[in-house]
Amino acid sequence: MRVVGILLAAGRGSRFGSDKLVAALRSPDHAMQAGTPLGVAAARNLVAALPDSIAVVRPGNVVLSRLLGATGVRVVECSSADDGMGASLACGARAAADAEGWVVALADMPWIDPATIARVADALRAGASIAAPALRGQRGHPVGFARRHHAALAALTGDVGARGILQRNAAGLTIVDVDDPGILGDVDRPADLAGNLNKKGASAV
Secondary structure (H helix, E strand, C coil): CCEEEEEECCCCCCCCCCCHHHCECCCCHHHCCCCCEHHHHHHHHHHHHCCCEEEEECCCCHHHHHHHHCCCCEEEECCCHHHCHHHHHHHHHHHCCCCCEEEEEECCCCCCCHHHHHHHHHHHHCCCCEEEEEECCEECCCEEEEHHHHHHHHCCCCCCCCHHHHHHCHHHEEEEECCCHHHHCCCCCHHHHHCCCCCCCCCCC
């Protein structure tokens, strides 16, 4: 079963104050050296688990595209990226339309263990409709979707992301219990680059 990773890297990072995905991590979490660009760390973790992965970026973001491409992901420009996360996810789903499943990761979450990503993909291969990791009962990222959800993913618009798909299919969600605080740690502000994984969880895909 071919499962493709989709890294959502098309946001503008307005709360951060600049293009946060090229900002440098301040601590060597998950074997990433301090100084590694945030988006690069997330891409490397995704590729380590799913070598067949794509990254969705804004048009014209040359620096980020080059950095991400060097990790081994296929970079896809999304012309509607400014419409929000849902539009970016739709671009990714359409770009990998021939896959049998997708694991959707956020580029501002650089501390997810590749083993966690692999377990989410394995849940799809084992027959899960939707799969997501959880740490002590709190659901995190990335989120995996089986082939049956492709039409819904490809039709997403705006900034809602896939929350509607998750809500409509809550009964079919497979939870993968992990001991990985990285599934909850995102970067919104420069101070978050230090890697305090005991903070709030990330917003849902």
